[in-house]
Amino acid sequence: MSDELLSLTAAEQARRIESGEVSAAEAFDYWRGRAASDDLGAYLWVADEAPGDAGSFPPIAVKDLFCVKGVPSMAGSRILEGYRPPYTATSVENLQNAGIQVLGKTNQDEFAMGSSNENSGFGPVQNPWDRTRVPGGSSGGSAAAVAAGTAPWAIGTDTGGSIRQPASLCGIVGMKPTYGAVSRYGMIAFASSLDQCGPLTRDVTDAAILLSHLQGRDPCDSTSLGIEGGVALPTAERLDGLRFGIWGMEEPGLEPGVAEQVRATLAKIEELGGSVEPIELPNAGHGIAAYYVIAPAEASANLARYDGVRYGPRAAANGDLTALYEETRHDGFGEEVRRRIMIGTYALSSGYYEAYYGTAQKVRTRIAQDFAAAFEKVDFVVSPTSATVAFKLGERTQDPLAMYLSDYYTVPMPLAGIPAISIPCGLSEGLPVGFQIAGPAFSEARILDAAHALEKEIAFDGVPVR
């Protein structure tokens, strides 16, 4: 198979498969070879061979934390080393049923806790644009693989920005759907009230195709609703009559080069007939504070199950059951995961619950109200996806709080449960800049349409060395 497929989007490859120019098995083998050649640390596992039915699309790279039957699924953690689940996540099963097969499992921050992929139990991932920089996180492997052309497309999960921020730092498209659009069944849980599965792709059309197959109500996840009417392929080329509220341009941490690309994108919105006005989200600045109570609190409960009894390695404790739990958890969890378990346990402990968790859930209400008020005035809220371009490996690892602030622009949306997409909008210092478009709950089709029109106008054609 020639490198001809490399330059095509997944949708274009699917058309060649449909027309018989390329067989699905050939496409699978081509991508298997690409994935096997990865030298960025993006993959934790690559399929040996095409499944019996190679499907009707090119295959997909799947973030490690999705359970896939018989395939290592470790959520990037040593505490699940060697774990091969007995069942497959509904989201992945939906893709398989649509003819999209699993190509490999991608590296990630351990249990999706991180913004740089440096918290993986299996080593960091390099950004294909500059190998001394991070790809973002936590879906860093998925983003790096798509950008580097070792996967045609990928899925990840977003809890506080874990799809959109790495998509931004790697120059690709990433979308977090409305909470409840996609089933969480079989996704190894981090923070259950925030986690959502979504696509990381070359372009907006590929993201729409994946979302159309991922979404749906699932009896195994009582919080899943699906997207009513499904997800149509985006066709819009204009933005006439649409109102865009721009938020967060006055933040002190916003890099001038990023701000410049975002402003240029706002001008393109106007060229396409849309209008742009500043919008206030008065409580969004407190998003990180609320998030770093809610997410660790939920994580501390979700991660209680890793105790060396039912799966994963067990510490050789010479004591009673408690010693076995404590040592297994000490040895198996990385530093950041331990830190979050501690924050969460503290925030939920007797006497502190109301002051931390209760307060954070009120801030969350305020942020949702901010968005609701904004959507009275505008159709979409837009902003940079990340205040900075990809930062250097090691640059923020010594300061957990500085790392947490990487998610400033992406945290408010999951707190409010609403969907948002990041699309590449240009380069700053030779590195990709992401533009974020958020809309009301279940407005995915409208967001994808707007992103599609804007993507055509931006015509971002940057690719790293492949």
Place this chain on the structure above:
Amino acid sequence: MIDRDQVLHVAKLARLQLSDEEVDRMAGELSKILEHVETMNELDLEEVEPTSHVVDLTNVLRDDVPRPSLPREVALEQAPDATESGFRVPTPGAS
């Protein structure tokens, strides 16, 4: 501020062993993070209802229809130590 004793108490609740050095580092890091978290208190939240769920959903129920669950041997397959009928663990002990 979080002190050593509080770190040790929370670590016990979380069933997490920490070395002496880790306890000290954790005390510093948690204090710094919580200091940022406490900026939430600048807001007037008197009349605000806490979010319980982001999407408007109430009591999602399904029919109670039995379906097959994981066979026991499959459920035990991934365990570090299992017998034919269950997970094997050391004595619960006194703590």
